Amino acid sequence: MSSIPPAPLDAAQLALAAAPFGSSRMLPRAAYLSDDVLAWEREHLFSGWMCLGRSAEIKPGGLRAESVGDYGVLLTRDPEGELRAFENACRHRGHELLPCGGSSDAKAIVCPYHAWSYRHDGSLIGAPHFKEVEKFDKSTLGLKSVRVQEWHGWVFVDRTGAAEDFTSYIGELEGIVAPYDAGTLVTAETHTYEVAANWKVIVENYQECYHCSMIHPELCRVSPPTSGENVELPGNWVGGWMDLRQGAETMSLDGRSGGVAMARLDEHELSTVMYVAVLPNLLISLHPDYVMTHQLVPLSPGTTRITCSWAFPADVAAAEGFSPAYAVDFWDLTNRQDWSACESVQRGMAAPHYEAGPLAPDEDGVYHFVSKMARAYQGS
Structure with a gap:
């Protein structure tokens, strides 16, 4: 893939964001606030x-x-x-x-x-x-x-x-997603949100549960916030998995499923939820019994439209009396908690003297995304 010109961002600050984990910083403030940076992203990131x-x-x-x-x-x-x-x-x-x-x-x-x-x-x-x-x-x-x-x-x-060949773009995510047979699933419900935050703030929030014990009590009841691990494999994506608590069947307010587990999942997949950000604009949450998708569209440096959909096996979705509410209600609540936090981050970064801070040891997933972005901004 041919090289691209660097983004209009401070080179020293980008070098800090690309530094090894443990000594790195978040992206510079202008990455989230600048019209020029968003224009660069649309030309060079959202063009592939x-x-x-x-x-x-x-x-x-x-x-x-x-x-x-x-x-x-x-x-x-x-x-x-x-x-x-x-x-x-x-x-x-x-x-x-x-x-x-x-x-x-x-x-x-x-x-x-x-x-x-x-x-x-x-x-x-x-x-x-x-x-x-x-x-x-x-x-x-x-x-x-x-x-x-x-x-x-x-x-x-x-x-x-x-852009590169699609197979290379997806890389080893293919093997992770394939058992969920997502192409055969039926979308049962879709919500659209307009969030007053930069699209990257939303992806960063999605890549860590360091915040979960503070703002997601419902999620913490069904998934330990310190569980799981992030993975680094070939492809233009970042992601990781988290455990379901013992006795929980899925992500829902009571941990019970209103559907049926996917037919081809192994023991690990049946007891975890996989969170994947396919760059630049697709978040995929793989549950044992449904797949949730967030599609991001940046409207301005400080506004993102998010289309969230919930998909289930076709026979489950067609069954008499089936309701997707067990999944939708849980995630609509969790989404809104996240959007509130992301909007607060966006307002905070607008403060004149805000400087990018360090990453916590639990934020390696955020680092995977931020360092990818830093390298892209550097034109490498």
Whole structure:
């Protein structure tokens, strides 16, 4: 992968963040507050592989548009089920083909401005009043393709087309996620939050339970806050696992499951929860009986939109009387506790004399993320 220019951050402070664990510091204050840093991140971090949500949201014959920073990507799935991605811009005068965040079931993609129409494979069907135009070659005016990949039910795009091979990007996370058969799971509920904190503050919070005994009494009742360990394996992700307390079946307010454990999990996976941050914007929480996803979209240096979804085995979700509330209620409460803490961190870092502090021995997971970010900011 080609080198990238360094971010507009103090080089000495970045060196501290990249120093060995035990002597390192958090990222410099400007990394969380600066418009210029967010612009750099959008150009260099959010330009490679990034998650756009669950692939089941795009049904055969369906369309969905998502923002990827300064412009949108249009996802299509043809009647045969093949997923494609295109720049969300008409080849005529650039009008968006579908508003970002919108979806549609349609036999063709029709621009709402001048009615140019396209097939689900991006080829141009027709353009009003162009039949008599000489040298008008429809074959040269198909939609511009964007690299796309489905992985265990999540959709990733690489809008530059220059990112590393997806297999290398995911690395050894493949073996960790595969037993959960996440691609076959059914999303039962989705919540959207707008959090007044930088996206990295949210990822850092997710990578440690050093804070759990202070703000998560419900979580601590079902999972020891000092349990588990973080792992370092190849791939553009960071993560680790935590134990469930003896007698607890899953993460819920009473530790009981309202569903059924995944069929292919081993003894360790049945007694732990795995937390993974797939960089830059996907958090995956692997429970014995459900998978929770947080998809992050930075709206500004101090605001992040988070889409949280809960997915269950299809037969469980379809069973009469099933309710996802046991998982949703637990995590909605825990999420809101986290968001409150993250927003307080963001306000605190805005103080004029705030300086990045050291990491505690329990924050090795945070270090894995922060040091990755520091190296990326350095252009390495």
